[in-house]
Amino acid sequence: MRVGVPKxxxxxxxxxxxxxxxxxxxxxxxxxxxxxTGAGAGxxxxxAAYEAAGARIVASAAEVFAEADMIVKVKEPQPGEWxxxxxxxxLFTYLHLAPDPxxxxxxxxxxxxxxxxxxxxxxxxxxxxxAPMSEVAGRLAIxxxxxxxxxxxxxxxxxxxxxxxxxxxxxxxxGGGVVGTHAARMAAGLGADVVILDRSLPRLRQLDExxxxxxxxxxxxxxxxxxxxxxxxxxxxxxLIPGAAAPRxxxxxxxxxxxxxxVLVDVAIDQGGCFETSHATTHADPTYEVDGVIHYCxxxxxxxxxxxxxxxxxxxxxxFGLALASNGLDAIRRDPHLAAGLNVHRGNITNAPxxxxxxxxxxxxxxxxxx
Ligand SMILES: NC(=O)c1ccc[n+]([C@@H]2O[C@H](COP(=O)([O-])OP(=O)(O)OC[C@H]3O[C@@H](n4cnc5c(N)ncnc54)[C@H](O)[C@@H]3O)[C@@H](O)[C@H]2O)c1
Numbered sequence: 239m240r241v242g243v244p245k246x247x248x249x250x251x252x253x254x255x256x257x258x259x260x261x262x263x264x265x266x267x268x269x270x271x272x273x274x275t276g277a278g279a280g281x282x283x284x285x286a287a288y289e290a291a292g293a294r295i296v297a298s299a300a301e302v303f304a305e306a307d308m309i310v311k312v313k314e315p316q317p318g319e320w321x322x323x324x325x326x327x328x329l330f331t332y333l334h335l336a337p338d339p340x341x342x343x344x345x346x347x348x349x350x351x352x353x354x355x356x357x358x359x360x361x362x363x364x365x366x367x368x369a370p371m372s373e374v375a376g377r378l379a380i381x382x383x384x385x386x387x388x389x390x391x392x393x394x395x396x397x398x399x400x401x402x403x404x405x406x407x408x409x410x411x412x413g414g415g416v417v418g419t420h421a422a423r424m425a426a427g428l429g430a431d432v433v434i435l436d437r438s439l440p441r442l443r444q445l446d447e448x449x450x451x452x453x454x455x456x457x458x459x460x461x462x463x464x465x466x467x468x469x470x471x472x473x474x475x476x477x478l479i480p481g482a483a484a485p486r487x488x489x490x491x492x493x494x495x496x497x498x499x500x501v502l503v504d505v506a507i508d509q510g511g512c513f514e515t516s517h518a519t520t521h522a523d524p525t526y527e528v529d530g531v532i533h534y535c536x537x538x539x540x541x542x543x544x545x546x547x548x549x550x551x552x553x554x555x556x557x558f559g560l561a562l563a564s565n566g567l568d569a570i571r572r573d574p575h576l577a578a579g580l581n582v583h584r585g586n587i588t589n590a591p592x593x594x595x596x597x598x599x600x601x602x603x604x605x606x607x608x609x
Pocket of ligand 1: 356368372412414415417418438479504506536537
């Protein structure tokens with residue numbers, strides 16, 4: 239198969255779909271790899287490094303889209319990219335379609351076979367291609383909160399860990415999955431007073447074991463969320479209902495009960511956000527203020543640390559990408575976990591929660607691939 243890697247064009251997105259090391263793996267499995275010039279610049283991987291790994295460098299994204307049987311990217315395709323996708327071509331990337339009807343319409347119209355990293359599953363019920371970026375975003379969320387809490391940034395003027403004799407920040411993490419766990423780990427490491435809320439009791443039990451009492455756990459009810467956010471200096475939104483738009487857990491009215499200069503970091507913004515007042519921001523201008531509360535809502539947080547993120551992502555995507563390159567649609571037919579990643583195929587939406595969120599008809603992967 240011809241595998242194509244265009245340069246990412248989303249604002250301040252510096253990750254790349256394939257690292258030179260991954261290119262070498264595809265080449266050794268017998269595939270051709272076409273890379274747009276400069277695609278690896280954000281991770282200091284030169285065209286020469288890609289050529290040494292066996293890729294062919296082309297001058298434009300248009301050539302990549304025209305020639306490749308499978309496009310491997312990082313972020314969802316942008317409007318100019320939808321138009322270049324076609325039936326019979328595989329798109330392997332993050333999509334986050336549930337809150338994005340325009341992109342869904344673009345992919346449906348193109349006829350492309352689109353596999354979303356974030357809905358591929360594993361046998362433990364996890365999301366193996368979302369997990370590495372969630373690890374990065376969870377850790378970054380505390381760095382973002384630390385910056386935003388500083389007075390010149392509009393925050394309360396607090397050091398997360400406090401100092402001897404002065405209490406640390408109270409950090410509330412809503413959602414104790416991968417993002418939440420890594421955020422809590424960083425926050426606890428800095429000396430913060432941390433609580434994690436989750437709807438899953440088994441997960442709360444695991445977290446209690448994991449942190450050995452260093453972090454409080456609390457079942458997530460409307461009441462518990464309200465009590466905790468009113469006392470918080472930082473709230474991290476880290477919930478996920480796979481494939482669906484994020485539930486809105488904090489209303490605008492509740493902001494008035496929070497401390498002035500408190501910080502909300504809505505990591506779930508890529509699924510629409512879990513605070514009513516969230517709207518997506520970019521690394522160019524990551525924060526804004528509503529009713530005295532600072533909001534950080536960058537939809538592609540790991541894009542700020544592309545070197546770490548691209549390697550973490552490639553470690554996870556490589557086996558699935560190689561299976562797709564070697565076996566095409568049969569890879570999806572054979573592997574229910576890859577089939578769970580199929581979101582769009584020849585004009586059909588093939589992921590039930592995505593279709594429900596978009597209020598569009600749903601057809602199963604099995605059904606659309608049967609022909
Ligand atoms: N902004 C970014 O750059 C970025 C990067 C990575 C991940 N994310 C997003 O972060 C979010 C979390 O990802 P994850 O990998 O940690 O997911 P996860 O599935 O590992 O964890 C989500 C957790 O949320 C919990 N949850 C669901 N509803 C809840 C509720 N009402 N109250 C409390 N907890 C609830 C679930 O029980 C689960 O433990 C996702 O939306 C993901 O797309 C964003």
